[in-house]
Amino acid sequence: MVMIKVQHSSKIYGSGETEVRANDDISFAIRSGELTVIVGASGAGKSTLLNIIGGMDTNTKGNIIIDGTDISQYSTKKLTTYRRNQIGFVFQFYNLVPNLTAIENVELASEIAPNALNPEDIMREVGLGNRMTNFPAQLSGGEQQRVAIARAIAKNPDLLLCDEPTGALDYKTGKSILQLLQNFCHENHKNVIIVTHNGLIKPMADHVIEIGDGQVKQDTRNTDPTPVSEIEW
Numbered sequence: 001m002v003m004i005k006v007q008h009s010s011k012i013y014g015s016g017e018t019e020v021r022a023n024d025d026i027s028f029a030i031r032s033g034e035l036t037v038i039v040g041a042s043g044a045g046k047s048t049l050l051n052i053i054g055g056m057d058t059n060t061k062g063n064i065i066i067d068g069t070d071i072s073q074y075s076t077k078k079l080t081t082y083r084r085n086q087i088g089f090v091f092q093f094y095n096l097v098p099n100l101t102a103i104e105n106v107e108l109a110s111e112i113a114p115n116a117l118n119p120e121d122i123m124r125e126v127g128l129g130n131r132m133t134n135f136p137a138q139l140s141g142g143e144q145q146r147v148a149i150a151r152a153i154a155k156n157p158d159l160l161l162c163d164e165p166t167g168a169l170d171y172k173t174g175k176s177i178l179q180l181l182q183n184f185c186h187e188n189h190k191n192v193i194i195v196t197h198n199g200l201i202k203p204m205a206d207h208v209i210e211i212g213d214g215q216v217k218q219d220t221r222n223t224d225p226t227p228v229s230e231i232e233w
């Protein structure tokens with residue numbers, strides 16, 4: 001079953017001499033339960049695409065069909081509900097609230113979502129059962145990213161969108177975060193999209209979309225994705 005259909009989507013910033021075609025006629029389909037890696041060089045248009053799929057930005061042209069509904073036609077209010085109920089975001093720099101404990105950061109998200117999971121269960125699942133009452137500053141970068149992932153997962157979203165989730169982490173910690181995302185996707189049959197410039201992680205994905213100059217350069221699938229623990233980069 002197709003979960004996401006991006007159809008001839010373009011995003012143009014500015015106009016005239018300052019016009020930037022961040023996305024230029026992008027089309028692809030993501031099947032339900034796929035771990036998708038969107039890969040490309042800096043400035044290729046990856047974050048723009050992810051933000052449009054996540055309802056944080058809107059496209060200039062084209063359709064974004066999520067589970068049968070075209071969100072490119074949504075009002076601002078509908079987009080807010082869509083983001084709140086269906087999307088979990090993970091960013092490079094965690095974006096945790098510094099004066100709330102780890103578990104309170106997760107509760108913040110679960111409280112606004114209608115089908116939320118138990119925050120304590122999720123904290124244990126990401127390996128932080130014993131760090132729930134710590135503040136972000138008392139946690140390592142990898143632990144903070146685990147809290148950010150727990151916060152995104154606790155909403156029980158259909159779609160987990162991750163923009164360079166290991167960008168601020170060392171190699172080993174980054175690997176454990178990617179393993180967590182791969183497990184979450186495959187064990188729960190959820191959709192996860194990871195945006196990265198690191199082409200070497202492509203083998204971990206079910207689906208790889210390569211973006212260059214705002215366009216899809218390659219769209220391939222791995223029938224037998226490699227466990228993250230077996231990938232070196």
Ligand SMILES: Nc1ncnc2c1ncn2[C@@H]1O[C@H](COP(=O)(O)OP(=O)(O)OP(=O)(O)O)[C@@H](O)[C@H]1O
Binds near residue numbers: 020043049197
């Ligand atoms: N709000 C904006 N206004 C104007 N131009 C923008 C805006 N956001 C992005 N762009 C431009 O659109 C292009 C694509 O940017 P985008 O951030 O999507 O690329 P990216 O592939 O995610 O890059 P990176 O890996 O460096 O984050 C770039 O040329 C960027 O400068």
